[in-house]
Amino acid sequence: MYAILDIETTGGQYNEEGITEIAIYQYDGHEITDQFISLINPEKPIQPFVVKLTGINNEMLRNAPKFYDVAKRIIEITEGCIIVAHNAGFDYRVLQAEFDRLGYNYQRQSLCTVELSQKLLPEQKSHSLGKLVRSLGIPISDRHRASGDAMATVKLFKLLLAKDVEKEIIKNLVRSGEKKEVSAKIFNLLEDIPPVTGMYYIYKENGNLVYIGKSNNIKRRLHQHFTGTSRKAKRLQKDAFTINYEETGNELIAQLKENQEVAANKPIHNRLIQKVAPPYSLYSKKNKEGYIVLTVAKTDYRKKEVTSFRNTNEARNAINKFIEEYNLSSELIATTRDIELDNIINGTDITNITAEEYNTRVDRFIKQYSFYHQNMIIIDKGRSIEERSAVLIEKGVYKGYAFYDLNHQINKPEILKNILIPMPHNRDIKNIIQSYLRKKRNLKIIRF
Template identity: 60%
Template sequence: MWAIIINLNQNLYAILDIETTGGQYNEEGITEIAIYKFDGHEIVDQFISLVNPEKTIQPFVVKLTGINNAMLHSAPKFYEVAKRIIEITEDCVIVAHNAQFDYRILRTEFSRLGYDFQRKNLCTVELSKKLIPEQPSYSLGKLVRALGIPMADRHRASGDALATVKLFKMLLAKDLEKEIVKSFIKTEVEKGLAPKLLDIVSGLPSTTGIYYVHKENGDLIYIGKSRNIKKRVNQHFTNGSTKSKKIQLEVFDVTYEETGSELIALLKEAEEIKVNKPKYNRSLKKTIFPWSLYLEKDTEGYLSLKMQKTDARKKELASFASHAEAQSALFKITDNYRLCQKINSLEAVKTHCFPFELNQCNGACIGKESPEEYNRRVEDFFENNEYQNQNMIIIDRGRNIQERSAVLIENGTFKGYAFFDLNYQVNNIEILKNIIIPMDSNRDSKNIILSYLRKKKVFKTLSF
C-alpha cells in the first residue's frame, strides 16, 4: 500500500472555530470565525472576524452566542474575508473541535463563491477520545474544564478556538510517537490509496446515486447514497474509522446506480438496506428519524407542537434525523406560521414569550389571542406539511440533462419512482403508472419525502 509520509514536527495547523446562524443543513451562514495558526509550539498568526451572513440568525443561536443581527450589519461579508482565510490556512492542517462541522461550513461558503476549498483536517473530539479515554463528556466546554484548561468567551469563535489550541497542544504532548495524530488527519484526495482501491475509485462517476460495496464472493457489505458517488467512496477508502478500515480490507468491487435525484437515492438507500441488511450499515430496526414533532392540546385549548423522541405508537407531524434539526425546524415553523415559542416549548418563561415583544407573536402565551384563531394557523401548517389523501407527482432531476425523475404519491401513499424523457410531458397519470418502479410505502419513506420537500427545491410538484 502506498503511504503519505507526514513529518508532524514541521506541520502547521490552522486551529479554528466558526459560529453560524443555525438553520437547515447546508443553509447556515457564518457569523464569526477565528483562526489561530499554530506551529506545534506557539501561535504564529491569527485571524478573527465577525461575518455578515446576509441572513437572519436563529433566535436560539442569538441566546447561545450573544451575536445578534444588529452586530453583523456592518461586518464584512464572507467573500470579503475569503482571501484571508485561504492565505492563513495555506499548507496547514485544519484543526477544530468537531472538525466535520466547521470544515463543511467553510467548504459550503467557498463553494457558493465557486471555489473548491480543500485542506487536510483533524478533529480534536476524535483525537481526545483516543488519547484521553473515559471522559464523561467530549463537548469542548466540559472537556477543557475537566482537564483544567482555562476558557473564556464560550460559544464565541475566538474563545472556543483558543481553548482548542490549548487542548490540541496537550494532545500533541500526550501522543509522543505522533502515530495517532497521523492516522486521524483526513484528506479528500486520492493519494495514499492502494492500487486496488484506486482502481475502484477511478471507475466511479461523480454523480448522484446509490453505491454498493461488495466482497470477493459478491456479498453486499455496505450500501450508501451520495450526491457524488466517487467522492463519497473515496472518503470511505481514506477514512481512518474502524468501519472504514474494515471496508477497505474486505472490498472487492463497488457497483452503483445513478439516480440524478437525491430524493430517489434516499428512498432507495433506506429500502435496500432493510432488504439486504449489509453488515456495515447501521441497523434500521430503529427509525432513521429519531426526533419528531407531535401535536398536543394544552389546558387552555391551544394546539402545541412538541419536539420529542420518535414514538412509533404515536402519529407524528414531521420527523427529523437529529435533535438539532428538529429544534431548528420547530423555530422556523413557529416563525413562519407566527406561532408562540412558549406554547411550543421553545422558551421556558412564566409570562409572554420574547417574540411577543418584537410583535412576532400575537400573544397566545398570555391569552391575548384566542385558541380558535391560534389553532387555525397550526392546522395550516399541518395541511401544508402532510400528503395524507393527496395525489401528487414530485418532479426532480433525472440522470442526465434530457431526463427528469418523478416520485408518485396516490391517495396519500408513496407508490414509487420513474424516469422520463423531457420530450414527453407527464400529463397522463395512467402512462406514468405504467413506468413506475414500485417501492414500499412506510413511515420512513413518508418522512424522507416530507423532509426532502422541506429542505430541497424540487423542479415542481403536480397535483392530480
Template identity: 55%
Template sequence: MYAILDIETTGGKYNEEGITEIAIYKFDGHEVVDQFISLINPERPIQPFVANLTGINNEMLRNAPKFYEVAKRIVEITTGCVVVAHNANFDYRILQTEFSRLGFDYERQSLCTVELSKSLIPDQPSYSLGKLVRSLGIPLSDRHRANGDALATVKLFKFLLTRDLDKNIIIETVRADPKRQIDDKLLRLVEEAPTTTGVYYMHQEDGKIIYIGKSKNIKKRLNQHFTSDNRKSRRIQTEVTRITYEITGSELLALLKESEEIKRNRPKYNRALKRSKFDQALYQFIDDDGFINLKVSKADIRKRSITTFSNRQQAKSYMHRWTEEYSLCQKLMGLDTSAGNCFNYTIKQCFGACISTESPGEYNTRVQKLINNNSFDGQDIIIIDRGRDVDEQSVILVEEGKFKGIGYFNLNHQINNIDILRSIITPMRHNRDAQHIIQSYIRQHKKLKIIPITKV
C-alpha cells in the first residue's frame, strides 16, 4: 500500500518551514482507496515568492486547521504505507519536522518518483513534475497546489509501476512490509485478489518472485493454483506468502507482460513456460510458374516466417480457413497432393491456379493480401485494445515490424505524435515469442483496432 502525497509550505529557512496544504492519496497499486486533502494554518507567514507560485496566501489560511488538528488523520492514512512523493526527501522531511514539533516520532518507508523516473525513464530533458508528466501525456491541473500535484504523482507512479518490468518496486515493498500471521494463508490470498484481467506475481517471504502468471480473472486462477494437488502446486502453496498483481485490462497486454517478465525474472516455478509457445510457422516461396506457394513446417529461427502457430493442428485449421476466405488454391497451400486440379476448382472455389487457368499476377494479389493481414513485417502500426479503466485504452507499438512495447493513454488525450507515443510506451524486447503472441491474438480477435503510423 502506498501513500502518495504532495505538500506545499511557507518557504523560509531550512527546518523552519510550515505546511500550508497537504494532499494524500492512499493507493493500493491499482486504484485510490482513500484520500485526505486540506489547507493548513502554518502559524507563520508565507514567503511572498511562494504565495505567488502557489496562489495560497495568509488570508486563505486564517481559518484553516492547524497541523496538530490533522496529525491523527495523517498518521491513520499513512499507517502501513510506503510514502511516495516527487522529491520525497523534501516532503518526508517536512512531515517529520512537523510531527517532531508535536513530540511524535514519524517514520515510514519512502519512495521518490524523481529517482524512479530517472531509472525507469532515462534521458528525459527534465524531471520536474510539470515537464515530466506533460512529456508522458499525463494530465496536470492546479500546478503547485497539493491536490493537483498529488494526483499527477499518482498517475506518474502508476505509469512507473507498469514500466518496472523487473518488479524492483514491488519486491522492495513486499520485503519492507510487516509479516502478517494469518492462519488460513491461501484463503486470504485468494480473497484479496481481483477478478479482473492482469498479471500476478507470487512472492516468497523475502519478496523474491517464485511464479508469474496471467489470467482474465486473477482470483479464479489463484483458486485453481491453491486447490490443485500436483507436485508444483503443492510446493507453491507452501512457499508463497504474498501475491501482488498488475491489472492490464487487455488480455493481449497480460500475455506480453507475462512472457517478458518471466524471461527477466526467471521465477523458479515458471521453467516450463520459458520455452517458446509455438513450433509451427508459415513460409512462402515462388514456384517455377511464378505462383506464390504457402507452406507450414516446423519453425526454424534461421528462416523468415510470415506467422507462427502453437501446433500443427492449429496451422492446418487456419490454412483451410484462409483458402476459403481468399479463394486460394489447395495445391498451392499444401493442402491437396492429388494429380490434376484441386478439389476446390471442381466446386468453383479455386480459379484454376493449379492448372494455370488463372494468371500468377491475379492469384498472387490475393495471396499477398493474406500475407499482409497476418504479418507485420516491416510495418509501423499501433494496436489499440481495452485499458484498465473505462476512460483509458491500451496501446502496443510496432515499428519496422519489431515489437517495441506497451502503454496506456487517456481517451481524452489524442496520440498523434510518434515521439509522445514512444514516451508513454514501456519498452519491451522483440523476440519470436512476443511476435507469436501478437499475431496469434490478432488472428483470434478480428475486431481489434490496428492503425498504421504515418511518420513525418
C-alpha cells in the first residue's frame, strides 16, 4: 500500500517551513482506496514568491485547521504505507519536522518518483513533475496545488510501476517487509485478488520471484493453483508468501508481458518460454497462370510467411475466415502432402475472374495479415472504462505498449512513444499478435 502525497509550504529557512496544504492519496498499486486533502494554517507568514507560485495566501489559511488538528488523520491514512512523492526527500522531511514539533516520531518507508523516473525513463529531457507528465501525456490540473500535483504523481507512479518490468520496486519492498505468520496463507493471499484480466506474481518469503502467470480471471487461476494436486501446484503452495498482481485490461497485453517477463526474470517455477517455430505457416506464390496461390506448409524460416498457425485446427478456421472476408477461392489454397485441412469452404469461382482482379484481393489480404513491414497501433480495452491500451508495431517490429486516458488521443506513433513501455521483439511476439488479431474482429487499428 502506498500513500502518494504532495505538500505545499510557506517557504523559508531549511526545516523551518510550515505546511500550507497537503494532499494524500492512499493507493494499493491499482486504485485509490482513500484520500485526505486539506489547507493548513502554518501559524507563520507565507513567502511572497510562494504566494505567486501556488496562489495560496495568508488570508485563505486564517480559518484553516492547524497541523495538530489533522496529524491523527495523516498518521491513520499513511499507516502501513510507503510514502511516495515527487522529490520525496523534501515532502517527507517537512512532514517529519511537523511531527517532531509535536513530539511524535513519524517513520515511514519512502519512494521518490524523481529517482524512479530517472531510472525507468532516462530518455526524458526533464524529470520535473510538470514537464515530465506533460511529455508523457498525463493530464494535470491545479499545478502547484497539493491535490493537483499529488494526483499527477499517482498517475506517474502507476506508469512507473508498469515500466518496472523486472519488478525491482516490488522485490525491494517485499524484502524489506515485516515477517509474519503464513500458516493460513493460501486463502489470505487470495482475499484481495480481483477476478480481472492481468498478470500475477508469486514471491517467496525472501522476496524472490518464483512464478509469473496470466489469466482472464487471475483470482480463479490462482485458486486453481492453490487447490490443485499436481507437482507444480504443490510447489507453488509451498513457496507462496506474497502475491502481487497487475491488471492489463485485455488478453493481448497479458500475453505480451508474460512472454517478456518470464524471459527477463526466469522464475524457478515457470517453464522458460521456448523460442520454437509454430508448426504451420501460410506462404504465397504465383502459379503458371499468374494467380497467387496460398499454401499451408510446415514452417520454414528460410521463407517469408504471410502468417503462422499453432495447429491444423487454427489453420483451418483461419483459412475459412480469409476466404469469407476477402472472397478468395479454395481452388487457389493448397496444402503440402503432410497437412490435411478438411471442411474448407469453396469461396469464389475463379473461372470468370482474371488473375489481376483475383490477385488484388489476395494482395489486400496479405497487406492486412502479413506482419512484415506493418506500421500500426492496435487499440484495445484498458484497465478501466476511462482508459484504453495501445500496442505499437513499426515495420513489422513490436515496439511496446502503453495505457492512456480517453481524453488523450493517440493517433500517431510520435505521441505514443512518449508513454510507451518498450518491449523486445521476437518471433513468439509476432505470432501472439497475429493470433490475437485473427480472433478479435472489432479491434481498432490505426495504420500509418
